[in-house]
Amino acid sequence: xxxxxxxPRIAYGETLIELGKKHPNLVVLDADxxxxxxxxxxxxxxxNRFFEMGIAEANMISTxxxxxxxxxxxxxxxxxVFATGRVYDQIRMDVAYSNANVKIFATHGGISVGKDGxxxxxxxxIALMRVLPNMMVFAPSDATQTRRIVECMASNYGPMYAxxxxxxAPLIYKKDDLKEVKIGKGIIIEDGDDISIxxxxxxxxxxxxxxxxxxxxxxxxxxVDMYSIKPIDKKLILKCAxxxxxxxxxxxxxxxxxxxxxxxxxxxxxxxxxxxxxxxIRDIFCESGxxxxxxAKYGLSANHVVKTVKKMMK
Amino acid sequence: xNSHDDELIKKLNLTAVKIRKHIIEMLYRAKSGHPGGSLSAxxxxxxxYFHHMKHNPKKPGDPNRDRFILSKGHAAPxxxxxxxxxxxxxxxxxxxxxxxxxxxxxxxxxxHIPGVEASTGSxxxxxxxxxxxxxxxxxxxxxxxxxVMLGDGETDEGQIWEAxxxxxxxxLDNLTGMLDRNFLQIDGHxxxxxxxxxxxxxxxxxxxxxxxxxxxxxxxxANAFHGTDGHEKQPSMVILNTVKGKGVSFMENNxxxxxxxxxELEYKIAxxxxxxxxxxxxxxx
Ligand SMILES: Cc1ncc(C[n+]2csc(CCOP(=O)(O)OP(=O)(O)O)c2C)c(N)n1
Ligand SMILES: [Mg+2]
Numbered sequence: 001x002x003x004x005x006x007x008p009r010i011a012y013g014e015t016l017i018e019l020g021k022k023h024p025n026l027v028v029l030d031a032d033x034x035x036x037x038x039x040x041x042x043x044x045x046x047x048n049r050f051f052e053m054g055i056a057e058a059n060m061i062s063t064x065x066x067x068x069x070x071x072x073x074x075x076x077x078x079x080x081v082f083a084t085g086r087v088y089d090q091i092r093m094d095v096a097y098s099n100a101n102v103k104i105f106a107t108h109g110g111i112s113v114g115k116d117g118x119x120x121x122x123x124x125x126i127a128l129m130r131v132l133p134n135m136m137v138f139a140p141s142d143a144t145q146t147r148r149i150v151e152c153m154a155s156n157y158g159p160m161y162a163x164x165x166x167x168x169a170p171l172i173y174k175k176d177d178l179k180e181v182k183i184g185k186g187i188i189i190e191d192g193d194d195i196s197i198x199x200x201x202x203x204x205x206x207x208x209x210x211x212x213x214x215x216x217x218x219x220x221x222x223x224v225d226m227y228s229i230k231p232i233d234k235k236l237i238l239k240c241a242x243x244x245x246x247x248x249x250x251x252x253x254x255x256x257x258x259x260x261x262x263x264x265x266x267x268x269x270x271x272x273x274x275x276x277x278x279x280x281i282r283d284i285f286c287e288s289g290x291x292x293x294x295x296a297k298y299g300l301s302a303n304h305v306v307k308t309v310k311k312m313m314k
Numbered sequence: 315x316n317s318h319d320d321e322l323i324k325k326l327n328l329t330a331v332k333i334r335k336h337i338i339e340m341l342y343r344a345k346s347g348h349p350g351g352s353l354s355a356x357x358x359x360x361x362x363y364f365h366h367m368k369h370n371p372k373k374p375g376d377p378n379r380d381r382f383i384l385s386k387g388h389a390a391p392x393x394x395x396x397x398x399x400x401x402x403x404x405x406x407x408x409x410x411x412x413x414x415x416x417x418x419x420x421x422x423x424x425x426h427i428p429g430v431e432a433s434t435g436s437x438x439x440x441x442x443x444x445x446x447x448x449x450x451x452x453x454x455x456x457x458x459x460x461x462v463m464l465g466d467g468e469t470d471e472g473q474i475w476e477a478x479x480x481x482x483x484x485x486l487d488n489l490t491g492m493l494d495r496n497f498l499q500i501d502g503h504x505x506x507x508x509x510x511x512x513x514x515x516x517x518x519x520x521x522x523x524x525x526x527x528x529x530x531x532x533x534x535x536a537n538a539f540h541g542t543d544g545h546e547k548q549p550s551m552v553i554l555n556t557v558k559g560k561g562v563s564f565m566e567n568n569x570x571x572x573x574x575x576x577x578e579l580e581y582k583i584a585x586x587x588x589x590x591x592x593x594x595x596x597x598x599x
Pocket of ligand 1: 438
């Protein structure tokens, strides 16, 4: 059965337009990538509230903070590499330290960027953003959730970072399905009591595929969509540790500093030992290629999830 | 110059001496901080707050206020002393600069200090931040102006030139930059570290209205701001020709006093010199 595919970037563009109507003080900035990030959709609808900043990301972030200081809700978008690493100091000082109402919405996160190669495959952004005090971090798993997250970002105060991928993504939630998205909450999409797979972003879909394959062999996994990485749903993580035999985290990000790190930190500190395994990019730069080939080569396909679960069951 | 102006200039000069005394006092107590760039910045900032800007210390968050952003955040003592003298917070706070459990951080913080618009200290951000405030002013059709002070060494930073392009692209005529042109940074003379000249041509080639003045002459400073406020369709840059360490003889043009506070003897001499200057100004007709 083929899945319905929707691009989360388009969901972002459409949601910005809706939010533009709801919040007259919402403005959008982009750094010469509005056609890719889809902020162009907002720009066409609200040209006077869209600011093209050119290929000058540092200036974009600090300008966003200046606009926020005058009461604007500011969305700033570009690719995840440029939206975080390139402008880390600007985010640290002007957004996080200043607790500014700036929303950095990055597209092209992770290795599914594909053929552009490692220069454009951002696998450290969650780590970089989550260590900043005041900063909240989200990695939605599909277009529907992207909509809800973007709405949350606009209606709640504070510095926030969200990342989606470049590619079309299978719909996990139907358009009206998802009223439950809340900052600091995770969702159990499918329940099971053998092993919990805690995933974010594109890996939620791979985890769901893996679950189906494993069910055929009688293994019941619980799949958790942990779209809110900071703050994180600690209760839900501990619940998984207690109710299932093991936890696997999986993310399109380095195993260092991302979702896997957050979960392991919580498990270690809460003296809640359970078997635990991180799946992610294992501290290397990847390469050009089709997303599905990259997932296969770098250990993030549904099959890899299946294998990891089976190993943990032993 | 009429007599009204004379009075005003005298008042501003006296205020500037008072601020310089605060700075020396604060840095001596804190045993750390940046005297040179704090002292060179005094006169322009004093003119803004005590003469030129629309602002109300009782309403620091007034959406219609003029805004001043200190991009060269290491001159925080100047900003703090000016804000305290204006009444944004108690003068007593100055005594506890850089101490634990105190409001006045080593570099400006917008969140916790009334009157501070932007958190600075990492050089090169402030002009972009000011652009954001100026864009918001245009969008909201508000009348306020935005002023931002840059160090000359600070303009080594690439982000400054990103922001310079953007300000002229968006015709931010509600924005006035102030360049503290004291020719010194940390490693030495600006032209030896990384050549900046011709500063004037650089800014004008980026589409800015450029004015160059003596940055310690209150009359020239007041006139310059008056001029830039009225200038249309372009942002303005006021090049303030200044002396790093201005007002304390042994700190003037002395790169060693960029980030080193006065010791006890230096403190006494500096305060004496400033007292002499103060008396001279008070006696002058
Ligand atoms: C991004 C950044 N790099 C380095 C420093 C360290 N630093 C503090 S002051 C300074 C020199 C500044 O020179 P200038 O802008 O000319 O200031 P002024 O002479 O007015 O003190 C440097 C390099 C910093 N604060 N921020
Ligand atoms: Mg200098």
